[in-house]
Amino acid sequence: MVGRDAHGYDRAVAATMGVRAMPPPVIELLDKALVAELTVIDEQGRFRTDPLIPFWDGRFILMTSSMLFSRKLQDIKRNPKVSVSLSDPVGIPAQPFSRATIQGDARVIDTDLHQGWYRLLPLWEAKEPIIKTFLKPMQKLGLPLFWERAVIEITPRRVFWWPAGDTTRDPQVTDLLEVFG
Amino acid sequence: MRVDKALSKLGDYSHAVLVVPSDGGYPLSVATSFKVIDGTVEVAPVSAGSSVIRDTSNARLVFSHVRPYPGVGYDQRRYVELSGALSVTAPSWRFAPSAARGWDEQELSFPELVQRAIPQGRRYLAALSAERGQPVKPQMGLGWRFFLATRLPFLTATIVPVFLGLAAAAYDHHFSLGLAALTLLGAMAVHLGLNVANDIFDTLSGVDDVNFTPTKFSGGSRVLQYGLVSLRQMMTLAAVFYAIAIIIGLVLVAIAGPGLLWLGVAGVLISYFYTAPPLRLVHRGLGELAVALGFGPIMVLGAYFVQTRQYAWRPLILSIPVAIFVMLILYANEIPDRFADAKGGKRTLIVRLRPAAVIGGYVAAAAVAYLVVIVGVITGLLPWPTLISLLTIPIAYQTVQGLRAHFESPYQLMPYLGKNVNLHLFTGLLLVVGVLIGILVRR
Numbered sequence: 195m196v197g198r199d200a201h202g203y204d205r206a207v208a209a210t211m212g213v214r215a216m217p218p219p220v221i222e223l224l225d226k227a228l229v230a231e232l233t234v235i236d237e238q239g240r241f242r243t244d245p246l247i248p249f250w251d252g253r254f255i256l257m258t259s260s261m262l263f264s265r266k267l268q269d270i271k272r273n274p275k276v277s278v279s280l281s282d283p284v285g286i287p288a289q290p291f292s293r294a295t296i297q298g299d300a301r302v303i304d305t306d307l308h309q310g311w312y313r314l315l316p317l318w319e320a321k322e323p324i325i326k327t328f329l330k331p332m333q334k335l336g337l338p339l340f341w342e343r344a345v346i347e348i349t350p351r352r353v354f355w356w357p358a359g360d361t362t363r364d365p366q367v368t369d370l371l372e373v374f375g
Numbered sequence: 376m377r378v379d380k381a382l383s384k385l386g387d388y389s390h391a392v393l394v395v396p397s398d399g400g401y402p403l404s405v406a407t408s409f410k411v412i413d414g415t416v417e418v419a420p421v422s423a424g425s426s427v428i429r430d431t432s433n434a435r436l437v438f439s440h441v442r443p444y445p446g447v448g449y450d451q452r453r454y455v456e457l458s459g460a461l462s463v464t465a466p467s468w469r470f471a472p473s474a475a476r477g478w479d480e481q482e483l484s485f486p487e488l489v490q491r492a493i494p495q496g497r498r499y500l501a502a503l504s505a506e507r508g509q510p511v512k513p514q515m516g517l518g519w520r521f522f523l524a525t526r527l528p529f530l531t532a533t534i535v536p537v538f539l540g541l542a543a544a545a546y547d548h549h550f551s552l553g554l555a556a557l558t559l560l561g562a563m564a565v566h567l568g569l570n571v572a573n574d575i576f577d578t579l580s581g582v583d584d585v586n587f588t589p590t591k592f593s594g595g596s597r598v599l600q601y602g603l604v605s606l607r608q609m610m611t612l613a614a615v616f617y618a619i620a621i622i623i624g625l626v627l628v629a630i631a632g633p634g635l636l637w638l639g640v641a642g643v644l645i646s647y648f649y650t651a652p653p654l655r656l657v658h659r660g661l662g663e664l665a666v667a668l669g670f671g672p673i674m675v676l677g678a679y680f681v682q683t684r685q686y687a688w689r690p691l692i693l694s695i696p697v698a699i700f701v702m703l704i705l706y707a708n709e710i711p712d713r714f715a716d717a718k719g720g721k722r723t724l725i726v727r728l729r730p731a732a733v734i735g736g737y738v739a740a741a742a743v744a745y746l747v748v749i750v751g752v753i754t755g756l757l758p759w760p761t762l763i764s765l766l767t768i769p770i771a772y773q774t775v776q777g778l779r780a781h782f783e784s785p786y787q788l789m790p791y792l793g794k795n796v797n798l799h800l801f802t803g804l805l806l807v808v809g810v811l812i813g814i815l816v817r818r
Contacts, residue, residue, distance in 0.1 A: 262492035281406035322448030
């Protein structure tokens with residue numbers, strides 16, 4: 195168990211971690227979060243972070259991005275390694291509050307920009323009920339390109355969880371390679 | 376965004392997210408507390424377990440905020456992303472920012488942000504098209520694209536004067552339903568041709584491309600900017616509308632007599648040269664006058680002439696308030712467009728005048744419109760029930776108040792631009808109703 199695994203993680207470190215499933219407190223954060231910070235890597239190797247609403251479908255972290263704000267989509271296509279931070283005590287009304295970071299491999303699904311993302315709608319409506327109003331035909335006409343959207347599907351690889359949100363203390367680290375790899 | 380401006384905004388955030396390189400080539404993002412000190416940001420050391428955080432020139436410090444809004448979702452969206460170098464010397468870590476970007480919806484409205492992002496959307500579609508080897512375009516049903524491209528709801532500006540001309544003719548004992556339908560169809564074709572031509576020439580001159588604050592009342596239909604319709608398709612659409620208008624116009628001239636010809640020719644020319652070179656009436660501050668003539672006397676008198684084969688003073692007087700209020704639609708709609716119009720060389724009255732003069736002009740014009748009705752009734756040219764149109768004075772008052780209060784805020788201005796459209800519609804329809812009641816009362 196030396197060197198690095200297929201995802202670049204140190205094998206010795208990965209072997210010491212829990213490897214079952216997404217920790218329940220992190221699922222709670224994902225289910226409640228109105229905002230998460232998605233960090234991608236651009237073609238120069240620099241980070242770029244955007245706030246987005248995260249969704250959890252039991253296997254993937256899902257996000258959706260309009261083609262208008264598509265730099266992150268192009269970056270993910272070049273380099274799928276991303277990080278999702280759940281950090282905001284106001285934007286994540288979970289009780290008790292904690293913080294998490296999920297590193298994962300992202301995939302852009304943009305085969306049907308017009309309707310492909312509609313599969314996220316039930317999850318989106320649950321967090322942002324006003325979205326139904328914006329999707330009425332006359333409303334959509336106001337910002338038609340905003341509704342041409344891609345889905346970002348993130349396969350979690352490693353989860354850092356800080357109970358009570360205290361990031362000065364060591365996080366519980368869960369490696370999900372064996373579950374989802 | 377400038378770094379010093381970004382730093383000055385950080386007091387609005389409860390925490391930061393530090394982004395650094397980590398194992399396996401993944402970014403690592405960890406929340407932390409922070410303090411701005413002398414142009415740098417001191418961040419509390421964080422632990423990422425076995426992932427060691429080191430000094431790096433490739434770090435980000437991200438600040439993000441939303442306010443939950445139960446039953447709706449959230450509002451107060453804002454974020455700042457600082458790029459820079461991180462030094463992890465104990466006891467505190469120091470982040471030296473070198474660049475910043477971000478967005479605060481209270482400073483830049485979401486609709487404006489979306490408009491500014493259109494070039495990125497186009498680049499993405501171009502990249503997708505190259506990736507797939509076939510063009511990828513935004514999708515919208517043909518009916519909706521037609522609705523958008525023609526700006527169909529603005530047809531009320533045509534329906535009102537045509538109805539008024541017809542009512543005036545009925546008052547003078549002339550009315551043919553078939554001719555009325557043909558007149559309405561021809562007038563609508565000219566109007567739709569104007570709307571489409573306006574988009575074509577505003578796109579070719581660059582005016583619509585640099586307008587980041589369009590509203591549903593201003594800034595054109597945007598179908599060309601959105602890539603929903605091609606320039607060629609718009610040109611075809613405009614040609615079809617003008618062809619329909621000219622054919623119907625010639626049929627009506629054949630039926631009603633050559634006296635209608637000069638009016639029809641003037642209508643089509645004003646419509647086309649509204650934004651088209653070489654006249655480009657709207658670029659010369661003549662747009663308001665052109666619209667007032669086209670959607671006032673020309674349409675009212677035209678509809679009247681088709682029915683009666685003669686011109687008269689009553690329809691001309693009736694057309695003046697309608698002409699003024701339709702002119703005021705354009706006039707007020709140009710308020711949010713004024714910066715883009717100025718950049719594109721479209722020297723509208725709003726571009727030329729100071730805000731106080733713009734509001735003063737509006738008040739004076741509306742006052743004249745109502746005064747014409749009152750004087751018309753006093754002189755016996757208009758039936759007294761047309762005074763019912765004065766019921767819209769409160770709408771005019773509210774519109775003026777709104778324009779004054781929100782002159783600098785395109786999106787807060789929108790409800791008042793809507794009231795302004797209603798002012799024209801309701802005043803015109805009440806004039807129609809007044810004339811029709813006049814027929815009943817006279818009997």
